Amino acid sequence: MKSSIDWQIAMLTAVKPETPWVKSFTFSLPDWYRHKAGQHYDVRLTAEDGYQAQRSYSIASEPEREGEIDLTVERIKDGEVSTYFHDVLEPGDKVELRGPIGGYFVWEVGLLPEPLLLIAGGSGVVPLMAMLRHKAASHSKNPTHLLYSSRTFEDVIYFQELEKLNANGSGLKVFHTLTRGHPQGWKGFTRRLDAAMVQEVISPLGSGVQAFLCGPTRMVESAANALVELGLPAMQVRTERFGPSGPG
Amino acid sequence: MEEVALDLNHELMLDANAVAGTLFDIFGVEMTASPTECAHCGNEDDMGTLLAFTQGPGIVLRCSACGQVILRIVKTSDSVLLDARGAVYLRIMNPKPQPEGIPGENDSLGG
Amino acid sequence: MAEQFVSRGFVGKRRQGDQSKRLPPGQYLTDDFPVLSAGPTPRIALDKWVFTVDGLLKKKVEWTWQDFLKLPMQSFLVDISCVTKWTHLDMRWEGVSLDTLMEYIELDPKAMYVTASGHGGYTTNLPLTDIINAQAFIALKYDGRDLSPDHGGPARMVVPHLYFWKSAKWIRGLTFMEEDKRGFWESAGYHNHGDPWQEERYSSW
Numbered sequence: 259m260k261s262s263i264d265w266q267i268a269m270l271t272a273v274k275p276e277t278p279w280v281k282s283f284t285f286s287l288p289d290w291y292r293h294k295a296g297q298h299y300d301v302r303l304t305a306e307d308g309y310q311a312q313r314s315y316s317i318a319s320e321p322e323r324e325g326e327i328d329l330t331v332e333r334i335k336d337g338e339v340s341t342y343f344h345d346v347l348e349p350g351d352k353v354e355l356r357g358p359i360g361g362y363f364v365w366e367v368g369l370l371p372e373p374l375l376l377i378a379g380g381s382g383v384v385p386l387m388a389m390l391r392h393k394a395a396s397h398s399k400n401p402t403h404l405l406y407s408s409r410t411f412e413d414v415i416y417f418q419e420l421e422k423l424n425a426n427g428s429g430l431k432v433f434h435t436l437t438r439g440h441p442q443g444w445k446g447f448t449r450r451l452d453a454a455m456v457q458e459v460i461s462p463l464g465s466g467v468q469a470f471l472c473g474p475t476r477m478v479e480s481a482a483n484a485l486v487e488l489g490l491p492a493m494q495v496r497t498e499r500f501g502p503s504g505p506g
Numbered sequence: 507m508e509e510v511a512l513d514l515n516h517e518l519m520l521d522a523n524a525v526a527g528t529l530f531d532i533f534g535v536e537m538t539a540s541p542t543e544c545a546h547c548g549n550e551d552d553m554g555t556l557l558a559f560t561q562g563p564g565i566v567l568r569c570s571a572c573g574q575v576i577l578r579i580v581k582t583s584d585s586v587l588l589d590a591r592g593a594v595y596l597r598i599m600n601p602k603p604q605p606e607g608i609p610g611e612n613d614s615l616g617g
Numbered sequence: 618m619a620e621q622f623v624s625r626g627f628v629g630k631r632r633q634g635d636q637s638k639r640l641p642p643g644q645y646l647t648d649d650f651p652v653l654s655a656g657p658t659p660r661i662a663l664d665k666w667v668f669t670v671d672g673l674l675k676k677k678v679e680w681t682w683q684d685f686l687k688l689p690m691q692s693f694l695v696d697i698s699c700v701t702k703w704t705h706l707d708m709r710w711e712g713v714s715l716d717t718l719m720e721y722i723e724l725d726p727k728a729m730y731v732t733a734s735g736h737g738g739y740t741t742n743l744p745l746t747d748i749i750n751a752q753a754f755i756a757l758k759y760d761g762r763d764l765s766p767d768h769g770g771p772a773r774m775v776v777p778h779l780y781f782w783k784s785a786k787w788i789r790g791l792t793f794m795e796e797d798k799r800g801f802w803e804s805a806g807y808h809n810h811g812d813p814w815q816e817e818r819y820s821s822w
Contacts, residue, residue: 263530267622300527303624309645311629314524338630346626354622359526361539362554475517496554499524502517515658515767559654563700563782563802566655573657575738580806582819587806 264289265302265356270349271326276415280381281344282318282330285353290325293317293358295365295388296470296498299329302354303342313339316384316472316498317358320391330415332381363498365389365470371400373463377481378406379451379473382500383415386472390430394423401429405459407451407477409438433459451477453484460488468494475499522556522567528579529553532586533598543594546574553596639696641813644704650759650768651703655801658766659736659787666771668755669790672731675723682771685755688713693754695777697784698813710775712756715748718791728793732800733774736787741800742809743776743783745793752778755788780811780818 268285275281298316319328333344347353363385365374376386383406393402408414414434424432435447435455447455460467469485471478478497485495522529522538529537538554549571556567556576564580569592576592590596630647640646663682671677680688692711698704724745732742747753753776757764764770769786776783782802803809808817 263527265622298523298526303627303629304621305627305629306623308621309629311627314527336630342624342627351625352622353624356527359530359536360523361526361536362523362552363521363538475519497521499520501520502514513658513767514652515654518652518654519657557657559656561651562653562655563780563807564655564805568656575656578655578805580802580819582806589805 263356263359265354267352268355270347270351270353272349273347276330277413279333279413280330280415281333282328283343283347284319284326284328285355286326287355290327291358292321292324293327294321294360295392296363296385297358297360298385299327299355299357300359301329301339302356303339304354311338314359317388318384318391320388320395322392322395330381330384330387363470363472363496365392365468367393367396367398367400371398373467374400374402375460375463375467375469375485376402376404377451377456377469377471377473377478378404379477380408380413380500381415382471382473382478382498384472385498386470387416387419389470390420390423393430394426394428397428399427399429401463403431403433403459403463405433405435405451405456407435407437407473410436411439411441411444451481453487456481456484457488460485460490468496470496470498472498473500474502518559518561520558520560521554522558523554525558525560525565525567525579526554528565528581532579532588533596535599535601537596537598540597540599542576542596544569544572544574544576545592545594547572548594639706640704641698642816643818644698644702644813647703647705649703650705650708651699651701652767653699653701653781654786655739656737660766661736661771661787661789663771667789668772670718670722670793671790672793673725673728673795674793675725678722685713685757685772688717690757691754693756693775693777695775697775697777697781699781700807700811700813700818704813709760710754710756711758711761712754712772712775714751715753715755715774716751718755719749724793727795730794730797732792732794732798733783733785733788734790734792735769735773735785736789739785739787739801741783741785742798742803743779744797744810747776747779747810752776778812780808780813782807783811 266289268287271286272284298314300314302312304310315329317327318330331343334340378386420432423430437450440448471481478499526538542553543550555570559566567577578589580587666682668680696706697708734740755772756775757772773786774784774788810817
């Protein structure tokens, strides 16, 4: 009897560029299991001589999309696996993966319309995007604020889609901050995430907020500290540290 | 505000959900939403909150409250060694009964 | 049993080159210096740094940072092999040879083993015979620069002829003992000795 955690060979069916360094890869899975937003898949690459490299990538797509998943991967210079994804993989190729994995950093639309605070740094937005896509697919209207930190406007992943979700009356509001330069006419924040920014974004949500933070370790810790200082109980803050800049 | 020099070792520190797959390999079920108690300071929390050091000869999971080692996992060529002295207990949920081989309809492991 | 699936076009970061004679079995070459750790980087103020040698000695000996800097420093060009399979050739270090430190201590004849301790609780054990006769040093610089905290700075031990987990980062002392006592990784499944040329990676049961 198969377990959803066994390795399986998935087929790449589509590649979509998101930013100059980020692409989304759609995989069709022979054994697709309905995941929860926030979970990830482990990917394993094997060379002819048996050498293996393994990484975890958060699922970007919503559980409502059956039979396939999207993994959004940032190309890390010198990254062993991410460069393979970006430079070698083509639709029709097969990749070994297993999942969905994770029981802690997950969110499902529930009976209660709890307010959600999502804080993302760089490619940390990926699991949070799965949550937003799941929210949209379930037509949930719970108040949700996304605070998303990127280097420049070019680096913002899913910008158009976030604008659409922002506007569609689902209770989502997106706050962007650009830390290394912004275009003329930019209306968002223009500095590194700090306590004042976090407070501005969380205050309108009131109490009972559930927070999910994902991104580079340092950013996640600074945001988590800010939330705890603002009085959010530690139990309501869940973090996924991505390492220095994504899984590589 | 002074910029602290990037401490790569600190940046490489992850949450235990990064090793959720490894924990599943050992225990046969999803562990990151299960609680554990630190033998050093008594802090009790879900395993997903443990700090994971994965860049080394083995995986080290540390208590997020006091920093002491809770679990050490070493994968050898033919086995996995688990040192759980740092945990007062680990809670391994019973695997959910799965209907026979109908992919796509089984519960995911999220629990 | 099903054959392992092979990923089309995947090679990975390693290279073999013509250095293969210097490569221990099962290792691959790298030019990187990966940061490896079992715990967070300890922050040690230099004015509080002390290196202590104790245990089966006539008398405990301590050096402050200032004292340590007065010791004769040497350059070391060595190959380093980590049990995680990377080998980096010709790594340049500067520091104090353990033979220099041994001149300042009087060993009890029963002392056969040493435990190296690092800040943050890390320990590793070695036979005395593996740290004398130009086989080990305390490194203060790597590649011409002060050793960064990520890599064990301000000072770490380096024992190039054994797997790199025997080179304790953030070193704070050596304890000489009559009996061998397994350290952090040795008590978690790794080999007690750790010779890369014999591929002594794991404990054998």
